[in-house]
Amino acid sequence: MATDATQLPTSKAAATEDVGQIPQWQLMVRRFRRSKLSVSGLYVLIVLYVFMIFSDFLAPYDHNRLDSNYAWAPPSVIGFENGQLVTYKLKQTLDQVRFEWFYEPDLSAPLPIQFFVQGYEYRFLGIIPSRLHLFGVEEGYQINIIGADKDGKDVFSRLMKGSQVSLTLGFIGVIVSVIIGSIVGTASGYFAGAVDNFIQRLIELLRSFPDVPLFLALAAALPMGVPVEVRFFLITLIIALIGWTGLAREVRGKVMSYRASDYTAAAVAAGASHWHIITRHLIPNSLSHIIVVGTLAIPGAIGSETALSYLGLGILPPAVSWGVMLRDAQTIEAITSYPWMLIPVGVLIITVLSFYLLGDGVRDAVDPYA
Amino acid sequence: MLNYIARRLINMVVLLVVVSFVGFFIIQLPPGSILDVQLQRFRQMSGDISREQVRALEERYGVNDPFMTKYWKWISRSVQGDFGTSFETDQSVGDRIWGRLGFSVSLSTFALLFTWLVSIPIGVYSATHRYTVPDYIITFIQFVGLAIPGFLLALVLLIIATRLFNHQVGRLFSPEFIDAPWSFARVVDMAKHVWIAVLVLAMGATAGLTRIMRANLLDVLNMQYVQTARAKGLDEVVVIWKHAVRNAIQPLVMALGTLLPALIVGETLVAQVLSLPTIGPMYLSALRSQDMYLAGTILVILSALLLIGNLIGDLLLAWVDPRVRLD
Amino acid sequence: MTVHPSAASIASTDDVICVEDLKVSFYTDLGIVRALNGVSFNIPRGKVLGVVGESGCGKSITGLSIMQLVHGAGRTEGGRILFREFADRDPVDILTFGKNSSEMRAIRGNNISMIFQEPMSSLNPCYSVGNQIEEAILLHQTDDKLEAARRAIEILTKVGMPNPDRIAKSYPHELSGGMRQRAMIAMALSCNPTLLIADEPTTALDVTTEANILDLMRGLQSEIGTSIMFITHNMGVVAQMCDEVAVMYLGRVVERATVDDIFYDPKHPYTIALLQSIPRLGRSKGRLASIEGTVPDPYSRVEGCAFHLRCPAKIDGVCDVTVPEEIVVDAAKGHTVRCHLYS
Numbered sequence A: 001m002a003t004d005a006t007q008l009p010t011s012k013a014a015a016t017e018d019v020g021q022i023p024q025w026q027l028m029v030r031r032f033r034r035s036k037l038s039v040s041g042l043y044v045l046i047v048l049y050v051f052m053i054f055s056d057f058l059a060p061y062d063h064n065r066l067d068s069n070y071a072w073a074p075p076s077v078i079g080f081e082n083g084q085l086v087t088y089k090l091k092q093t094l095d096q097v098r099f100e101w102f103y104e105p106d107l108s109a110p111l112p113i114q115f116f117v118q119g120y121e122y123r124f125l126g127i128i129p130s131r132l133h134l135f136g137v138e139e140g141y142q143i144n145i146i147g148a149d150k151d152g153k154d155v156f157s158r159l160m161k162g163s164q165v166s167l168t169l170g171f172i173g174v175i176v177s178v179i180i181g182s183i184v185g186t187a188s189g190y191f192a193g194a195v196d197n198f199i200q201r202l203i204e205l206l207r208s209f210p211d212v213p214l215f216l217a218l219a220a221a222l223p224m225g226v227p228v229e230v231r232f233f234l235i236t237l238i239i240a241l242i243g244w245t246g247l248a249r250e251v252r253g254k255v256m257s258y259r260a261s262d263y264t265a266a267a268v269a270a271g272a273s274h275w276h277i278i279t280r281h282l283i284p285n286s287l288s289h290i291i292v293v294g295t296l297a298i299p300g301a302i303g304s305e306t307a308l309s310y311l312g313l314g315i316l317p318p319a320v321s322w323g324v325m326l327r328d329a330q331t332i333e334a335i336t337s338y339p340w341m342l343i344p345v346g347v348l349i350i351t352v353l354s355f356y357l358l359g360d361g362v363r364d365a366v367d368p369y370a
Numbered sequence B: 001m002l003n004y005i006a007r008r009l010i011n012m013v014v015l016l017v018v019v020s021f022v023g024f025f026i027i028q029l030p031p032g033s034i035l036d037v038q039l040q041r042f043r044q045m046s047g048d049i050s051r052e053q054v055r056a057l058e059e060r061y062g063v064n065d066p067f068m069t070k071y072w073k074w075i076s077r078s079v080q081g082d083f084g085t086s087f088e089t090d091q092s093v094g095d096r097i098w099g100r101l102g103f104s105v106s107l108s109t110f111a112l113l114f115t116w117l118v119s120i121p122i123g124v125y126s127a128t129h130r131y132t133v134p135d136y137i138i139t140f141i142q143f144v145g146l147a148i149p150g151f152l153l154a155l156v157l158l159i160i161a162t163r164l165f166n167h168q169v170g171r172l173f174s175p176e177f178i179d180a181p182w183s184f185a186r187v188v189d190m191a192k193h194v195w196i197a198v199l200v201l202a203m204g205a206t207a208g209l210t211r212i213m214r215a216n217l218l219d220v221l222n223m224q225y226v227q228t229a230r231a232k233g234l235d236e237v238v239v240i241w242k243h244a245v246r247n248a249i250q251p252l253v254m255a256l257g258t259l260l261p262a263l264i265v266g267e268t269l270v271a272q273v274l275s276l277p278t279i280g281p282m283y284l285s286a287l288r289s290q291d292m293y294l295a296g297t298i299l300v301i302l303s304a305l306l307l308i309g310n311l312i313g314d315l316l317l318a319w320v321d322p323r324v325r326l327d
Numbered sequence C: 001m002t003v004h005p006s007a008a009s010i011a012s013t014d015d016v017i018c019v020e021d022l023k024v025s026f027y028t029d030l031g032i033v034r035a036l037n038g039v040s041f042n043i044p045r046g047k048v049l050g051v052v053g054e055s056g057c058g059k060s061i062t063g064l065s066i067m068q069l070v071h072g073a074g075r076t077e078g079g080r081i082l083f084r085e086f087a088d089r090d091p092v093d094i095l096t097f098g099k100n101s102s103e104m105r106a107i108r109g110n111n112i113s114m115i116f117q118e119p120m121s122s123l124n125p126c127y128s129v130g131n132q133i134e135e136a137i138l139l140h141q142t143d144d145k146l147e148a149a150r151r152a153i154e155i156l157t158k159v160g161m162p163n164p165d166r167i168a169k170s171y172p173h174e175l176s177g178g179m180r181q182r183a184m185i186a187m188a189l190s191c192n193p194t195l196l197i198a199d200e201p202t203t204a205l206d207v208t209t210e211a212n213i214l215d216l217m218r219g220l221q222s223e224i225g226t227s228i229m230f231i232t233h234n235m236g237v238v239a240q241m242c243d244e245v246a247v248m249y250l251g252r253v254v255e256r257a258t259v260d261d262i263f264y265d266p267k268h269p270y271t272i273a274l275l276q277s278i279p280r281l282g283r284s285k286g287r288l289a290s291i292e293g294t295v296p297d298p299y300s301r302v303e304g305c306a307f308h309l310r311c312p313a314k315i316d317g318v319c320d321v322t323v324p325e326e327i328v329v330d331a332a333k334g335h336t337v338r339c340h341l342y343s
């Protein structure tokens, strides 16, 4: 009777089909939504990016506008008088003992906050020229909703302008690195042989460099006197260059196992082209993994940009990024006497944190057992 | 086994040669050299220096040599253990590096121990209490730990330590111990000074490893052999610690190889804030001032550390996991 | 006509295990899975009970419940599992013990042990086979390490390992699937359990290895006298191994009889369909009969008899409304069925 062994006809396949009535992506969304932390991370990021898109509109001043009357000015006091929002002119006095500027709002001299004012010129989304800003005060005075730095530059305006670099550079760097990693990894795994061998040697070499020192050396080798856009581009390239090797290895492993699988063999037998097999079979199968790795890499890349700029090897003044702003917050003096200088640091931490939470949720949703 | 190690070592030497070549190339890329900085300082101090003097100096440092000559001079001397003379201080590069490297390594080793001691139990707790409030709290703290820049935490701890505890942190030793011979009191003194650095250094890595530990353990807990262990009648504590953790720890063992070098260079910013004499700030200033021999040497040494670390990681892995074969 | 064995009725018959109205549910992201909806059956001492049914009907969960090994999202929501170690002892209700309580741990691996479906992953890759068998012996039988090692080798010899000393020192990845399953059986039998739960122990093995393992289990069973709960998909294996059979469908036992009655006098339409789907040697030409339809989505609840959606003999207005009670067909042989056709 043992040779008569049979399985019941409607076995495993039937059971999985039933669960499969719910599409895979919907399952992922449900699993993602269960993680409250990740969902809040996503919402925070949406808010941050909306702010970034409208950053020039929201920022009242050019990020390099100096005003020595407002050096180390604290966050403006906002009041409500005669039916409108006002702030106050500042009385600037020198503290003779500590030799610091000391500010007090002059409550008898209200400054109405004006909305939809004309200010410095910018291009909305890099295209549409505009001078419109959400708010401002009378010419000759300043409103600093989160204070001013040592030169009287408005911290909020700098924060907004800096977001244009900090929220995009790491992100783009990761996208580029993910694209390189997937292409190289797929090629390596799919074509095997000499191509694979060469790529693996290259990856091995790149991984023999400790990444932070290599990163610093490359950044130090960047030309200094170039426009900020060029530097932005080059730093993005460095981030991409250093990040792709890990993903390429993982994708290669996946591709190799899929290549050995039956349906790839079937596609080959049916005369499908390399391109077809790669784009229709191999890439979709690694896609979820690629997305997870990418999402998890973004916070690190943002951190890299800020660290570089902080060290004076990344974005350089007069351009501004959150890393540049970190430099102003790095002294004990700033932390103890001008704590508002830490607000950009807080925003940076929240951004990175949100990306980590998002990435973690995405990973759990896509790949629940990892 | 010995065969394997020998092969890995040979491979490592080859890689290091290529690394030194590529690394040196990148480092000497920017125009100008430390000599320009040096000459300028010279001029400010003592007025003019003659063309001949300048030429002599250029000759001595080989700044105008073609790349290959520079590289060859540097690498052939390095192989003989002579790492050259730093442009900046006229001091032997070797002496300057070894002292700092020793400190960097010991600091990072402490940080690594801390990381392991903390992240394994917390990761285990988090995995075995998944989706409970403590797990969420731990998860959140981990991500905050990953997100806070190390130097900022260092700064905050520095302020707290000096303001609240009137505790001198930063630097290595109290003045009275700087030149004292090694003794128990000196070690205690050092510990008092470096605890912030160890804590800050360990923070990011601890947060990361806790995540990994949690994820791995969750994976392993789904394995059939964990059920087998329970089915034997083992206490859940034994099931977790003897059967599950042993299997979940492997990526952590492998991480050991990469983590130590990563910690050694990761401290650059922290060391700057706390003014610790480690290798990171030295590398950075060498890069900034175009001191290519010093920067190149440090880069190659760090790369060697990384490769050795990887080898140690692989050996440890083979020791922990009987399925891993070295070949 | 309904039978709900009370503690008193159990006392009269000698069952090792008597499961009564066991209910287990899983609370998942996608909803509640009612894996067991009131499972009742008994295992007579020294006998082999086969548990058969389609994938997902709750066979494994039943086995794991007896071991109190249902973890994660699973909750036991009712019922009793009475276990009687010796014929002259009072039964204990396993479900009153905590999952990780010392009482439960004293039973697991000692009085009741379990073998799993996947021999490839059921041994810990980090410890040697001998070490893993000794672990159970040291836990329940002796504190002497040398004695434990000796017994481990003895039991490895008993399960027909060719070179027990060497096998004891080797790691799971160095053994084939069949060898690993033998090692698992050795581990399970190392403490002479009263009951062995074998969850599809041969499904993952090739046919020759399967036959060897089944021979081995049958031989050891008659030698040691262990009762076995044998979970399988395979009616052929049932015929070869079992004395009695419980047929499960969607979290309930729908028919329970001796192996002869199941094959020659099946009552439940589901059992009949199951038997028709076995290919016979003589009849290999014709199409295999298969059961119409598929098992319903585990997240939904079926009103009435769970099988009525696929049942050829469905009685409208009855089968889709009320859940059939357990009917005694033949009290002497303990043949029961849950079907409206027999009430």
Ligand SMILES: Nc1ncnc2c1ncn2[C@@H]1O[C@H](COP(=O)(O)OP(=O)(O)OP(=O)(O)O)[C@@H](O)[C@H]1O
Binding pocket: C026, C028, C033, C034, C035, C053, C054, C055, C056, C057, C058, C059, C060, C061, C062, C072, C073, C233, C298
């Ligand atoms: N961890 C779990 N989470 C959610 N549902 C589960 C879980 N384990 C089992 N189930 C559900 O419980 C039901 C019974 O599962 P069980 O493993 O007992 O089936 P089985 O009869 O052993 O099937 P197979 O023959 O495939 O082993 C299934 O419907 C399954 O979906």
Ligand SMILES: [Mg+2]
Binding pocket: C059, C060, C061, C199
């Ligand atoms: Mg099962």
